[in-house]
Amino acid sequence: MSESTPSFDIIIYGATSFVGQIMLEYLAEYTTKQDAEPIKWAIAGRSEQKLLAVKAQNNLPHIEHIIADANDEAALTNMCAQTKVVISTVGPYALYGETLIKVCAESGTDYCDLTGEPQWIKAMLDKYETSAKASGARIINSAGFDSIPSDLGVYALQQHAIETTGKPAFQIKMRVRKIKGGASGGTIASMLNVVEEASNNPALRKLLVNPYVLCPEDHPFKQRQTNHKKAQFEEDTQMWIMPFIMAAINERIVHRTNSLLGNRYGEYFLYDEAMSAKKGLQAWGVTLGLGAFMVGASIKPIRNLLAKHVLPKPGEGPSKQEQLSGMFDMRFYATLDNGEKAEVQVKGDRDPGYGSTAKMLTQAALCIANDIPDVRGGFWTPAAALNDALTARLAQHAGVTITLQPA
Ligand SMILES: NC(=O)c1ccc[n+]([C@@H]2O[C@H](COP(=O)([O-])OP(=O)(O)OC[C@H]3O[C@@H](n4cnc5c(N)ncnc54)[C@H](OP(=O)(O)O)[C@@H]3O)[C@@H](O)[C@H]2O)c1
Structure with missing residues (x-):
């Protein structure tokens, strides 16, 4: 962290984004709760007019706002000097995220974001991990629906395995049992940007299929991991599954968490994710639809047509009602070393991508600011740096519970 005491605990950078506005509303309400810690916070973005509008909408005239374009290093440096933690929702991160990571890593400012772009995280690791370690900045990517539930769900199940048998589970399968929610323009823009980058770049396509791409170069993992590309009936879980x-x-x-925790899940750890379907027809229908979308998105004119006429635009996303009626239920399955079948459930009470993501990201930032003074600088994952402290916060304040299921 920077040497002088910062004025704020957290700054929401990108407070005008679809997800940033939900965070603003959540944080304003959270700070009025009796069991919430005192929080000094501010918002930031590139447009003063838009920042003033979101402050007015949420009746928050007293909250300070800071102007900083994502390409303006001096403005970002000024912003970082004022806070312990920056939360960034300015995406696609591969287009707008690098300068802020550089400034945080060099100035020792803690940071978290919502990126789901592995190629960008890899590039940032390669360029700025050394500076973050030297300055003490704790950088935590993917602190939303991607990838907090997966990361903490696996962590919880492995804790149970180690406590029960002294050994981690050799394999964990995550199956999404229920999910309800929509996508925002920002998420669609990030997905289309990855497809666009990959369609012109064979080296990037190779990098994207490497399950260990975010692990340190000298990692020991050699297991071939399962990558679900089609619908199938899975005998051991007795479910139809789809990608x-x-x-x-x-x-x-x-896998990065495993390496950061000293290979706690084992050098031969197997992990895969899929969605469950009620019937084979549904599994095949969704798989073929997704495949057609990915093929369409990889062809430039079709991608442009989809972005212009079909998909939500940046700033758009699910309605308030869709957020409130949304939810997710993810199950993690393992057979332990003693033969016991173990299952962990991760459940959220809002739509995964926005209502729940806004709460998870806010609590992750508060966790970084307040709960982990002993974690050193570097690029972390949610489970490697925040683990039990974040799990407790999510249950208490974010409607996300992680529970071991009865056998
Ligand atoms: N991990 C997850 O589970 C998860 C869930 C949801 C979203 N996401 C990701 O989170 C990000 C935000 O999503 P969203 O739907 O909320 O996005 P959005 O509504 O499109 O908002 C994008 C934000 O970026 C800002 N921005 C764009 N260019 C900028 C620049 N040059 N300088 C400063 N700010 C700039 C925009 O500011 P203006 O308002 O001034 O245009 C806006 O605040 C996306 O990358 C998305 O993929 C991840």
């Missing part, structure tokens, strides 16, 4: 689009980031974050 889960977020597996591409979640699985990589989980």
Whole structure:
């Protein structure tokens, strides 16, 4: 952290984004709760007019606002000097995120974000991990629906395995049992940007299929991991399953956590994610629809048509009612070394991508600011740095519970 005492605990950078505005509303309400810690906070973004508008909408005239364009290093440095933690929702991160990471890593400012772009995290690790370690900045990517539930769910199940048998589970499967919610323009823009970058770049396509891409170069992992590309009936779980689009980031974050925790899950750890379906027809229908979307998105004219006429635009996303009626229920399955079948449930009470993500990201930032003084600088994952402290916060304040299921 910077040497002089910062004025704020957290700054929401990108407070005008779809998800940033939900965070603003959540934080304003959270600070009025009796069991909330005192928080000094501010908002930031590139447009003063838009920042003033979101302050007015939420009746927060007293909250300070800071102007900083994502490409303006001096303005970002000034912003970082004023806070312990910066939360960034300015995405696609591959387009707008690098300068802020550089400034945080060099100035020792803690940081968290919502990126689901593994190629960008890898590039940032390569460029700025050394500075973050030297300055003491704790950088935590993917602190939303991607990838907190996956990362903490695996962590909880492995804790149970180690406490019960003295050994980690050799394999964990995560199956999304229920999910209700929509996508925002910002998320769609990030996905389309990855597809666009990959369609022109064979080296990037190779990097994206490497499950250990976010692990340190000298990691010992050699296991071939399962990558679900089609619908299938799975004998051991007795479920129809289909690909889960977020597996591409979640699985990589989980393997990075394993390496950051000294290979706590084992050098041969197997982990895969999929969605369950009620029937084979549904599993195949969704799989073929997703495949068609990915093929369409990789062709420039179709991608442009989709972005212009079909998909939500940046700033748009699910309605308030859709956020409130949304939810997710993810199950983590393992057979322990003693033969016991173990299961962990991670459940959220809002739509995953926005209502729940806004609460998870805010609590992750508060956890960094207040709960982990002993974690040193560097690029961390949610489970490696925040683990039990974040799990407790999520249950108490964010409607996300992580529970071991009865056998
Ligand atoms: N991990 C997860 O589970 C998860 C969930 C949801 C979203 N996300 C990701 O979070 C990000 C935000 O999503 P969203 O839907 O909320 O996005 P959004 O509504 O499109 O907002 C994008 C934000 O970036 C700002 N911005 C763009 N260019 C900028 C620049 N040059 N300088 C400063 N600010 C700039 C915009 O400011 P203006 O308002 O001034 O244009 C806006 O605040 C996306 O990358 C998305 O993929 C991840």
